[in-house]
Amino acid sequence: MTTYDALVVGSGIAGMESALKLGDMGYKVLLVEKEASVGGRMILLSKVFPTLDCASCISTPKMAASIHHPNVTAMTYAEVDGIERLDGGRFKAKVRQKPRFVDEAACTGCQQCELACTVAVPDQFNYDLVARRAAYIAFPQAVPKKAVIERQGTSPCSYTCPAGIKAHGYVSLIRSGEYEKAFQLVLEATPLVGTLGRACYAPCEGECTRGSLEGSLPIRRLKRFAADTHYASESGPHVEVPPTNGKRVAVVGSGPAGLTAAWQLARRGYAVKIFEAAPVAGGFLRIALPAYRLPAEVVEQDIANVTAIGVEIATNARVTDVETLRKDGYDAVLLATGTPRSTPLGVPGEKLEGVYGGLDFLRAVRLAGTAAAADNPLADRHGKRVVVVGGCNVAMDAARTAVRLGATETTIAYRRGREEMPAHTAEVEDAERDGVRFSFLVAPVEVIGDTAGRVTDLRCRRMALGKPDASGRRRPEPIAGSDFTIPCDAVVAAVGMAAKGAVYGGGVAANENGTLAADKQTLQTNVPWVFAAGDATTGASDITRAVGQGRRAAHMIDRWLNGMPLADFELDSLLEVVDKNKVTSRQSAYARHGIHGGVVEGPAPAAALTFDEIEAPLTEEQARNSAGDCLDCGVCSECQECVKACPSDAIHLDMKEHVEEVEVGAVVVATGYKLFTADAKPEYGFGRYKNVITGTQMDRLLAPTRPFNTVLRPGDGKVPERIAYVMCTGSRDETVGNPLCSRFCCMYSIKQNQLVMGALPLAEVTVHYMDMRAAGKRYDEFYESAKAMGATYVKGRIARITEKPDGNLILRYEDIEHGGSIEEAEYDMVVLAVGVQPNRDAEKLFGIAADGEGPRSPAGAGLEFDEYHYVAEVDEDLSPGKTSIPGVFVAGTASGAKDIADSIVHAGAAVAQVAAHLEAAKKEAVA
């Protein structure tokens, strides 16, 4: 455990002053700052009263000294998680270094990552007046001038994607107009961009935080938009072929798992050959999914990515023995053969003509091409009745296909109820829309045929739901004597699919249910050089999971062939998923709210039921607008643009937080204050009226690093001519629970009055005040000079502000000094002189969380707070800065509102006592 003489929490002016003075005295100090730069709030000011010194000029030398001082160790972007007083009076503190996701040593502060970043969030260092990027350097004078990637967690969409696709990443790229980059980002995970853009069941959309508001973003269709845009613009597949590494891998099966694995392996330089038993590549994508959901061209475009990178695909090539592949020189084999077998109904009459397995039916239709083709299984039954048995997606596909083939009556018979159907709701609804009828709680008992051996009826039995079975769904139980028949010309049995089982020579073991036995994490089979992925090992799942399996298998094969351990390998180093409530509350805390682009409606039902693709693509405008609605849940979208842009390879999104325990002799709490949130005074309209800003925002408008390079009103960029100040916003105000005066608002307003009159010589400045509190050395003189410069001070509190259509604001007030009449005045811009609130983070330092939860320090060791939640000074008269815990001192505004000068002196007072405490401890130790 590293030891220091003192720990200073917070690097605002009081914290820096404390650390530097202690360092000057020769004590070793650890200074911990939660933001990415030291400096606190003072550095964000324009100038400071009453000297009108530039705030940067006074802050920056202290900031630079804080990290260069030989006795001060500064940790930025770090938080103190808890401090415990040890026996003997020293302290143990847990300091958590939050991951910057940027290697501090390598980062040069060049800002390339900022420029490349696709996520914009309100810039807290400009008090939300403008945006900053998720990859950012705090502000131009930041110390250290190192970038940080703000990641509050993994966005729910990306977190939930079984394929490992950075959904948030491509959404933010599309928002930025970077469609090709969006396509390439998906390509990082899988070649099946266009396919997933259509046929993915989009679990991301189910998790989208917008879903609980106006409705989810159309994330899947955004991916389709990126794919369509890419394929429309590229004349052919354009992929970079990597140099070969000399090793060969055979992939058996060309479904989503096989294709993804082959793609991933080929990108690592492997020579990959896919063996496909069917006459076309693509597996279920080509032979099971109906064309109206996934046109063949789309799959072919996606597969062209794979062949373009050098993967060889052999169709009509059934593999029966993996040993031969080994002998043919393959270093590893991946079995990704899916679940090609339809489960039989298991009732009499199943062999009759006109009874099909669901998959067999779909495969036959897709391979046949058109409805009129001679080999179409329903061609000679056009206009007839079809019963589809089952409630899964395949059943829906089969039924909707039957409708498109001209069946007059298509019925789905399912043994449980609607709620229990495993098919996705959207698919069920689409089937209904196509005219498919549903018959629930019905199980087939026998297929009845005519003398020619052709189906005529399906005899069924009605069911009732009993107790839940292993799947959690209520088990259907037959009702005796309830049999009935459905007349029909064809029965499609979509009651399940199964893998092929142990069909390979070479001893690859299989499970009882026919899936291949492979380790769930490593996907390795009992034969070390044989891996199995996708439905072949998991049983029937869906395309997206199969893609995820293929990707995992490729990484595992790569590791295995390179002699690296397979266990404990983390394929995607994900952060915890971000809490959606935090996302929404963060959004509502932003001072300005974005305009919602509107939910993109679902596709209109097609006029005629054909095999043409149903779903309409998003227009570019729709795509940009809906991507623009993204709430950037995790903040960083993981779009990887910064990683690519960084010239010193400093960005590592897999960085982890790091908790360090330190032992210190004394603690200085310099956690500062929070600003009053001005929207808590709704009558002033902050957050709703664009030209109502806070005093701190005005300071930014006036600062040398000002966002707009001039003072303008945010609503329309107009240079304001009449500016009003509303003093005591959130201070001296029982209605917001703060009876205290915030002490510095009068003075910063007077300062701004002078600066505004300097910057805008034609502007009129009026201050609506209760008492002008210019109490301090040279303060009243400063107030007098503002009056002499022409600022007007009107006594009386503002009752209400209303906004005019042109953005001007009407202030209603009592003009106390001129007879007390109620007046109204119009201004271009209103500045709310917001005051301070306690920073209640300090309550967590010694183990007592604000909500009363969290670990408690040993009895009596808790830090005391006053009734207004500031750190209590137990002997302010004689020992300002002394707290309830011996050895713990408070400096600056953590103990109550103070201006900068008073904070600095207060810190000086705290430091003298820290030194006395340390010297006394030293003496005690010697004695």
Added chain:
Amino acid sequence: MSAPKFEWNPETAPANPRQGGPDEAQPAHEEKARRIGVYVCHCGGNISDYVDVQAVVDAVKDEPGVVVAKHTVFACSDAGQQEMQEDIEANHLDGLVVASCSPKLHVVTFRGVAKRSGLNPYEYNQANIREQVSWTHTNDPEGATHKAIGVVRGVIGRTRLSDPLEPLEVKTQQRALVIGGGISGLRAAIGLADVGLAVYVVERERELGGWVGKFGPMFPHEREGRDLIASLVQEIRKRPSITVFTGAEIASKAGSFGNYLVGIRVSGSGDSAETITVDVGSIVVATGFDAYQPPEGSFGMGLPGVITLPDFKALVDGTDGPLRFQGKPVRSLAYVYCVGGRGDGGNAHCSRFCCSATAHTSIRVAGLDPKIRQYHLYRDIRTYGSFELLYTESRKSGSVYVKYPDDAPPVVSTDRDGLKVTVRDLLSGDEELEIPVDLVVLVTGAVPRKNDGLVGILKLPIGRDGFFNEIHPKLRPVETVVDGVLIAGASQGPKSSAESVASGLAAVTQSAAVLKKGVAELDPLVATVDPDKCTWCGKCENACPYGAIEKLSLNGREVATIGEATCKGCGGCVPVCPENAIDLRGYTDGQITAMIDGLLEEAMA
């Protein structure tokens, strides 16, 4: 560092030896090829909004000796400093120029940059193109750019002639002197002792305690001033490293930073006095304030029943039932605020604590007699921060607040019925009120304490408001321009008791920060005498405001010698020397000439 004034009379001043031609005695190292880096700072926009920084860079980049010339958004930022450090190391620079703000702000910062990159810190020179250029010529960007070029060229010229210098190291005494035995001084003494320094406390009065020692309950914690002082005195008694002199005054000061010799005149019984000399590393001046004493007639001063706040507080402190004044019950009273402050009585300043003190007093008065009527005639109630609670409580306890116009102060008068106050009340529609009262309390503020003797001895800087002046209210709030002489408490400006204590402790911190190391570094930018040229005329000795110059016998000749630790580098001695025997390190005649030449070159262009 500002230099005290010295008189310069052109009639008696020595002739400029350089008049009429260039100085032949230019140091030889002008020919040495220098490697100088020049950085022109934008200062955000403070400079670059008015000065074309690119033009400045272009103009000076080919100056002799310049190998790097750049502009930078914030030279003082960490990134700016890093860039310079890298350049110094990569280009083996032997000189550094930053054209930015006043060296008062950042000379230490940039010397640090030089030092960290292995360059002698005194090879760094700052060109002030902000205070002296951009801020003064905001209406003439072109002219400002020209002037900036001249200033930078001049400083480059100065840097070409710079020499590496080593800071002067002085041992510092592990002792401190506190002047003033009020609450700030006493607490500072304890603080100094507790960080391991020996302390002398000098109090002019016979008793310790100052103002607070006379007070009963004080705001905001209701603790008695007398008790606070008593507890401090008790703590002092426990600390053998603190020596207290009461009835004592500062008689003299000699020596220099880290090693001051201070004479203390301690009066004994009767008229006897002895002078004790102590050697201390730092001096904390905590001499407090005086209460404003309104002249007769001002706000009724002199009328029966008109008293000042301190006197009223004493009255309240000594009462435990309904108030009586001069034997008569007090049933109503009026407080007149801002007497002797905010423009009254020639004082422009606000005394900061009076509003809170008065609100607090009124609460106590209401506690003594809930039926008493109290009127507060004020301009702005400045109960800042949590003192606002006092204002609220005062109103709740029955006090009536009446805001009077800045330009129409209340009038206090007497008639048959007794005392009355006439005032315009802005809070009730600017109505003129006539309030008959039993007592008028003039809320008098703080004024600087008369301390001419001490100011003269310590050379304490005085601000426009008459209080002692800090170097900078934020960067160095308790330091004065005299190294090692610190100011604390209300001697620097009006403060509450707790704020005075805080500043006393801040002075402890500052003392310890420089004394605890045992050695201090001083700037070597001091005057030096060429003993071969010096003929000891004594003119320099007279010109030196710091007493740094003495006569020395050297090989049978009398020559001047300059105490390096005492010299402040003000340069006052240099021009008075008829033999041109004195030069100032860092500002040699050659360097000053080079600066003028650089400036003129641009002016002539």
